[in-house]
Amino acid sequence: MKLLKAGLFAASALWAGMAQAQDVIKVGLIAPLTGPQAAAGQQIVAGVKLFQQLNGNKAGGKTIEILIKDDAAIPDQTRRLAQEMIVNDKVSILAGFGLTPLALAVGPVITQAKIPAVIMVAATGMIVGTSPYFVRASFTMSQLTAPSAQWSLENGVKKAVTLVSDYGPGLDAAAAYKKRLEAGGGQVVAELKAPLADPDFSPFLQRAKDLKPDALFMFVPAPQAGALMKQVVDRGLIADGIKVIGTGDVLDDDQINGMGDSVLGMITSYNYSVAHESAENKKFVEEFRKANNNRRPNAHAMGGWDGMQAIYKAIEKNGGNTDGTKLIEAFKGLSWMSPRGPVAIDAETRDIVQNIYVRKVEKKDGELYNVEFKTYENQKDVK
């Protein structure tokens, strides 16, 4: 009798476990939480957690469970963690990717396993084309850069220098800036590239200063923004009257207050500012600061937030069905109002479509902000 009871109990526990497993959809979030890109990973995770805190953990009748793993920004780790989470944890979706090489490392894995992967930071244009299972919630470098080149042309820049990190997004940004500036009659007289690992920007900045350009256009991954801008200020490029501009990564909202008043008036173009004027953003920033020790959210937190928004919407559209091929179809053509403004997932390319804003640094209540003053609506990745 005892044995029969124990058997029945085991069977019902097993059944309950199976039912529970079917009610849960697991999302494997891989981000750099240690190492030089840790700030990007922390922002992604904070954006993802805030989304669940404010929107609950249910979508399409299922419980959405997030498994968080640290790849320390090492591509081999990203690939290994992706494989482990697909095989052992049975995740239905992967997400995160705080640097271009980390996203590229999982392309073959997701193609073979037919598992969608939502990119929350990585911004090199070609990434989404490397697997039919990639979706991008962040931004692309040419999308961000085109308005900076346009601003340059409208503000008398004839001669420019570019300085970027020497890898995918930097090369995309430099090429996009040069193409547009030169199409409008300007000229890029030097294309400088700093190494991604442990960069010392000073020799490049000295070279840029010596060339006496009208403008210096820059891109580095956001976690390096503070180090770059300190050297820009120390070398006196802004004081010399060079228009120092860039994608918003170089004036990361998470670090700008440490850069000092020398950056006042600096122009950048980007998809998100903590100062974006909307009811959605006011609430997002307030709640983010409450949950994160008063830290400011940046574009990477926004990538985490909107990546989750896309995941919830795709799961809902499919009524909770977790088949990877059906799921990736569901992402195509989604649109919603984000704290950054209106966004959509292009139905053909699976890339993000969004407003890009031109911003100027201003001081309000003793703090520095990137204040948006011009909007380029519904921008796609432009080649």
Ligand code: PHB
């Ligand atoms: C990238 O590696 O694609 C990347 C990383 C950080 C950024 C932008 C792009 O801020």
